[in-house]
Amino acid sequence: MARWQPDAPGRLAAAALDLFEERGYENTTVIEIAERAGLTKSTFFRYFPDKREVLFGGGTVAGLVVEGIASAPPTTGPLDAAADALDALGRTFFTADRREFSGRRQAVLDANPELREREALKRIDITAAMVEALTLRGAPSLTARAVAALAALAWEVAYDQWIEAGNSEGFGPLARRALADVLAAGAVR
């Protein structure tokens, strides 16, 4: 048996998700996660800064959104740039093959306060990244913040729908529609 099986972080994440589903997050120790992945505590903390982060893998999402916003044509308004970014996210990250995993992961997140807390932080950070990307396109500060907040809400709505079983639609279209709906709802007066 080779000592170095490939993709240690991936094995750790998979083992963690399994164990969290079986016994719950709180009743699972980092040592147990590492053991199931055929590794040790040392190696776990070499790849993840803490226990929670094992379910938040790359953190590439923020980068993708920023990239999506930045790569929209310069004449595109902030709202459409955000919509394009969400759409791009559906093409590059929230792909069909990731749907089942995302659903399992989300169920675990929802069940634990500590994990919800980390999720909340990620959301704030991503929103801040969107604000910065929009500001870089010339959007006024408040506009950027309002658009980012609404886009984050649309993201959340679309993500929930995407995860639901029986819904075969892709994340991109769901997000576009969610953003339009959120805008309509936010324009009440």
Place this chain on the structure above:
Amino acid sequence: MARWQPDAPGRLAAAALDLFEERGYENTTVIEIAERAGLTKSTFFRYFPDKREVLFGGGTVAGLVVEGIASAPPTTGPLDAAADALDALGRTFFTADRREFSGRRQAVLDANPELREREALKRIDITAAMVEALTLRGAPSLTARAVAALAALAWEVAYDQWIEAGNSEGFGPLARRALADVLAAGAVR
């Protein structure tokens, strides 16, 4: 010397804020906080579920907002109900005498990831509470969510302005104006 000086939680919070300012959150141990307050680790964890929570006192804020939304006249629309709630918050919680403390506290929060994370969770929870309160008034789900998101943003904007030195305006007026500005900014199209 009386063994039981009054307001143990308050003394702990004050000691914690002092120490966090002096040495930073990470370099301060719970035992040190307790010692400065003339107490022990045991007592600390009797009043606060964890080290972070010492800066998030009552958690009464969510209750106040919910109450503010619920107590608006039934014919008031969701947006105005939210505005009223923010205004009420300015009268009952973000009062002038709390401004200096809030500023110090916020500086500490901003300086530490762990504390920012807890803050993010609080924000999410408060937003969820607003959504529920608005839904109870009969607002459609998406409307409630959009309004809550924008109100939370306005809250953040107003809070930053309120904390800034030299700004003698109350939180309530600042929040009302911020909400109007955010709405105008979010209506871009």
Place this chain on the structure above:
DNA sequence: AGGGTCCATGAGACCAAGTCCCATCACCGG
């Protein structure tokens, strides 16, 4: 005044998360 009861606090054992330092061993090139 004296005794008993309640309740906030103290004391300390215990576990798991997270940090750190160094040893080890597979792989790869020479």
Place this chain on the structure above:
DNA sequence: CCGGTGATGGGACTTGGTCTCATGGACCCT
């Protein structure tokens, strides 16, 4: 066959957080 490099293991150590039991003030009641 040998030495270097880089991923992994091992284990000591600190701190957050839980739990259980002991302690001793304050207050009441007679």
